[in-house]
Amino acid sequence: MTKLNVVILAAGKGTRMFSDKPKVLHALAGKPLVQHVLDTANILNPQQICVVYGHGGEAVPLAMSGYDGKFVIQQPQLGTGHALQQAMPFLSDDSLTLVLYGDVPLIQHKTLHTMQKAGDGLVLLTVHLDNPSGYGRIVRGQDNDVQSIVEQKDASPEQLEITEVNTGIMLAPTAKLREWLSKLGNNNAQGEYYLTDIVAMAVEQSVTVHTVQPAHRWEVEGINNKTQLATLERIWQQEIAGKLMTQGVTLADPARLDVRGEIICGRDVEIDVGCIFEGKVTLADNVKIGAYSVIRNATIGSGTLIAPYTHIDNSEVGPNCHLGPYARLRPGTKVAEEAHIGNFVEIKNSEIGKGSKANHLTYIGDSTVGCRVNIGAGTITCNYDGANKHRTIIEDEAFIGSDTQLVAPVTVGKGATIGAGSTITKDTPAGELTLSRSKQITVAGWQRPVKGKK
Secondary structure, rough: OEEEEEEEEOOOHHHHHHOOOOOOOOOEEEEEHHHHHHHHHHHHOOEEEEEEEOOOOOOOHHHHHOOOOOOEEEEOOOOOOHOOOHHHHHHHOOOOEEEOOOOOOOOOOHHHHHHHHHHOEEEEEEEEEOOOOOEEEEOOOOOOOEEEEEOOOOOOOHHHHEEEEEEEEEEEEEHHHHHHHHHOOOOOOOOOOOOOHHHHHHHHHOOEEEEEOOHHHHHOOOOOHHHHHHHHHHHHHHHHHHHHOOOHHHHOOOEEEEEEEEEEEOOOOOOOOEEEEEEEEEEOOOOOOOOOOOEEEEOOOOOOOOOOEEEEEEEEEEEOOOOOOEEEEEEOEOOOOOOEEEEEEEOOOOEEEOOOEEEEEEEEEEEEEOOOEEEOOOOOOEOOOOOEOOOOOEOOOEEEEEEOOEEEEEEEEOOOOOOOEEOOOOOOOOOOOEEOOOOOOOOOOOOOOOOOOO
């Protein structure tokens, strides 16, 4: 197969977004619009990817610094043809060049593969719209061959009736593209160099112009304002929801799901309303996710129940656990099988052993908790001394009474019991009861203060 270049035009300011951020860096499904296009382009395994940027200075290349591509500035912005000209010095003639757009995020690689197989010559991606207003029209001849593309502002009344429109996405031999771009003029209503003018040049040279239709109309939807962004977000989330349900996932309401990354689900997974999944999330068999939970970059073991309003971030949860409601697992947390993490419990950078329980109102940070440990309500591991973090170790089968402060570094021995209301600053022996309380006294004659008269 002929070598492929991909050029992504991403220089637009996005005035109608009313934002200081370049339009292509606004997020859809959790990642910038241009990142969607880059990810799709990479699937095609091109020899070169060029991103043409403009407004926003270096914000676009900085945001996409992890991508192995060429970033080329267009300054000033004089139209799509002028934008593509900026990338041409970096493209070899013995190749094909695919033109994509940074604000058309959901183009699918299958559609682009179809364009690659359409035949020699110039390949255009077109679509039929009920309301084609604002789009360049595909003008065909008597034999139904493509003759040209006419922009809305330059179209005659008859041409405005055409419903087949140009999406802007095209595939062309790079050598011919270089030749055509060198001949572009700007004698039009906008005074810009239109990339679409190359179609008439191809026809004049008897170069075959093929057209391909996308599998879904939403693939070619562009983003110009926040309303369009929100609309396309919901369309994409519905697509994700449909795929999950096809795989057997039970969604309480497909319209109330947000996947901002990748979610992998086993069998008999159930997801309630309002849940958000970010990054890469794996849910094993028989996992149930309660309403309005937020899960980011996490693995959840089989049979685990996540109660509503639970937040899990960069953590691992074993099988048959019970988390929440209102629990929070922060990065670096590992919860072993059959553990219970209850309401208003926060865990950070800690391991919780098999069968251990922290059922309410607890903070566990920088800790190693063994198996079958019971942590009472109000317990806090005091892991930060104002300058450095220290670790708490709670060995197997320990019992931590309510309202206990464990001042790290400290170890609670195996099977030890800590009396409620204790502040533990030294290691406690295994199998023993340790407590630290002031002697309880009653102050005779003490009277509660009363509110003074105004």
